[in-house]
Amino acid sequence: MKPKEGDPQKRAKREGATEKELTRVNRILQTLYQCNHALVRATDEHELLHSVCQILVEVGGIRLAWVGVCEDDPQKTVRPVAMAGHSLDYVENANISWSDETDRGRGPTGIAIRSGKPYWAKDFLADPTLAPWRAAAVAHGYASCVALPLVMHGTRLGVMNLYAEKPNAFNETSIQQYTDLANNLAYGVTALRTQEQRKRAEEALRNSEQRLLDIVDNTTSVIFVKDLELKYLLINKEYERRYHVRRDEVRGKTDFDLHSRQTAEAVRTNDREVIASGEPKQFEEWVPAEDGDRFYLSSKFLLRDSSGQPYAVCGIATDITLRMETELELRRTEEAMREAQAALTHVSRVTAVGELAASITHELNQPLTGVISNSHACLRWIETTPPNLEEVRQGVERTLRDGTRAAEVIAKIRSLLRRTTVEMAPVNINDAIQEVVALAQPEVRKNQVKLRIDLDPALPCVTGDRVLLQQVILNLLINGIEAVAPVEREYRKLQISSHRSDPAAVRIAVSDTGVGIGEKSFDDISKAFFTTKPNGMGMGLSISRSIVTSHGGHLWAEPNPDRGTTFQFTLPLSTEEKE
Ligand SMILES: Nc1ncnc2c1ncn2[C@@H]1O[C@H](COP(=O)(O)OP(=O)(O)OP(=O)(O)O)[C@@H](O)[C@H]1O
Numbered sequence: 001m002k003p004k005e006g007d008p009q010k011r012a013k014r015e016g017a018t019e020k021e022l023t024r025v026n027r028i029l030q031t032l033y034q035c036n037h038a039l040v041r042a043t044d045e046h047e048l049l050h051s052v053c054q055i056l057v058e059v060g061g062i063r064l065a066w067v068g069v070c071e072d073d074p075q076k077t078v079r080p081v082a083m084a085g086h087s088l089d090y091v092e093n094a095n096i097s098w099s100d101e102t103d104r105g106r107g108p109t110g111i112a113i114r115s116g117k118p119y120w121a122k123d124f125l126a127d128p129t130l131a132p133w134r135a136a137a138v139a140h141g142y143a144s145c146v147a148l149p150l151v152m153h154g155t156r157l158g159v160m161n162l163y164a165e166k167p168n169a170f171n172e173t174s175i176q177q178y179t180d181l182a183n184n185l186a187y188g189v190t191a192l193r194t195q196e197q198r199k200r201a202e203e204a205l206r207n208s209e210q211r212l213l214d215i216v217d218n219t220t221s222v223i224f225v226k227d228l229e230l231k232y233l234l235i236n237k238e239y240e241r242r243y244h245v246r247r248d249e250v251r252g253k254t255d256f257d258l259h260s261r262q263t264a265e266a267v268r269t270n271d272r273e274v275i276a277s278g279e280p281k282q283f284e285e286w287v288p289a290e291d292g293d294r295f296y297l298s299s300k301f302l303l304r305d306s307s308g309q310p311y312a313v314c315g316i317a318t319d320i321t322l323r324m325e326t327e328l329e330l331r332r333t334e335e336a337m338r339e340a341q342a343a344l345t346h347v348s349r350v351t352a353v354g355e356l357a358a359s360i361t362h363e364l365n366q367p368l369t370g371v372i373s374n375s376h377a378c379l380r381w382i383e384t385t386p387p388n389l390e391e392v393r394q395g396v397e398r399t400l401r402d403g404t405r406a407a408e409v410i411a412k413i414r415s416l417l418r419r420t421t422v423e424m425a426p427v428n429i430n431d432a433i434q435e436v437v438a439l440a441q442p443e444v445r446k447n448q449v450k451l452r453i454d455l456d457p458a459l460p461c462v463t464g465d466r467v468l469l470q471q472v473i474l475n476l477l478i479n480g481i482e483a484v485a486p487v488e489r490e491y492r493k494l495q496i497s498s499h500r501s502d503p504a505a506v507r508i509a510v511s512d513t514g515v516g517i518g519e520k521s522f523d524d525i526s527k528a529f530f531t532t533k534p535n536g537m538g539m540g541l542s543i544s545r546s547i548v549t550s551h552g553g554h555l556w557a558e559p560n561p562d563r564g565t566t567f568q569f570t571l572p573l574s575t576e577e578k579e
């Protein structure tokens, strides 16, 4: 029997059902409204998911709401990331997967994720997919659920699960509405993730840019970047400091705006060279600053875009002014030292010759007296009638001989006193010795020294400066004379010898039987300014040693077994003369 339309009881029941449905719809709308509101304001993914779950429970009357994300681990775990409602430990222990190879992956969550469509379990007691969780779900008071996939552009993000305490709690309409919510949520999560990624990328970029700027601005080098038309793009702090320009003012300017015309042209020529060749290059550049001239070692190279196209020229300039000045100063000092050394060598030589002066002067008197007396005699022979020409001829010959002897002595002294520059040439060492001995001869005689000369006639030439080598021999000879002068006459012996010490060298030795050097070593007595003589300078040996060393030879002294000392030096033979 059909109930009558007008049955008040039934109408009331019908109206009650409609009202319930209205409340339900209203609730869903409220829920969706608040969820969407949360979505719009969201700044953090976790916070968003959590508040959506909470709204679903508190406003939507859902018993349990949770969101899980798909892990890419071997078990294909669905990891819960947000939840709200009753008995949350159920979710924590649910151990759900999205793999279709396990029972736990074939429940509503797994199905929804794999199919990309909502799965609606109307009754937990009846739905076979819920077998693994049934007991726990029933115990926690869940009777039905809907699993909504969170998918964005085909990417499985996860799932949103809603549980109700009654079976059949969802219908087509509500599921459609929750699906819309799930889609919005997936969109929101993706947007937040994209935003987060962008933020991180921006921060990383900012950090790396800042780091680069920190390097550029904390170095003591001067750094610039100019475009290919040589207009400034960037300068570093050191550039700003040195040339009183600001980074923001310099953009678009050229070197002509910052430096003198000459400087600008010079640095731009170098810039252009790098642009033309495309190769990095180093230049020495001179860029005056307010505090004076500045020299730089500038490394210049091109900057290229990702396609390899050059867009700028960069320079890193290191200030080498101090280094250059120090080097210049060092060179000046070395030059001054060389000059001083040469001057000292010369002075020492003049002194050594000076020591011979008295006896040489005496020695010169002899031939000069001869010249004068012979000339007088000649005059006399000319004045006789007839003039005795034979006598005149002999007289003139004697005059010539004496004059030549005197001239020779003077020439030798002059050559010793003359120049200070070093001239390397082949030197016949025996001739050089003979000349020095000739000069020292008067002094030898004066001191009644017995001098033996023992020179090897087969000695080849050495390469050297004749005057300097003669200075060494003279120093040793004078020292020898001075060493024997104070001892008894029978021990005033001196010997000078030369011989081939080995195939590659000659050795010259000056040996005396004088006072000896006692306990002192050669190093001691050859130190500059070491002297035991009242009028000595103490430079003779020191200078002799440096002359011999500069000729590649070696000077040393040894006490003689009986008495006195032998000073000797070697000189290397030039390669052609070695056998
Ligand atoms: N043949 C020698 N026998 C003993 N002592 C010597 C001999 N030659 C040098 N000496 C010692 O070495 C010292 C240094 O000799 P060196 O020739 O350098 O200077 P000096 O002869 O004193 O002065 P000068 O600079 O005028 O030559 C001498 O003062 C002397 O004490």
Ligand SMILES: [Mg+2]
Pocket: 475, 478, 479, 540, 541
């Ligand atoms: Mg001396």
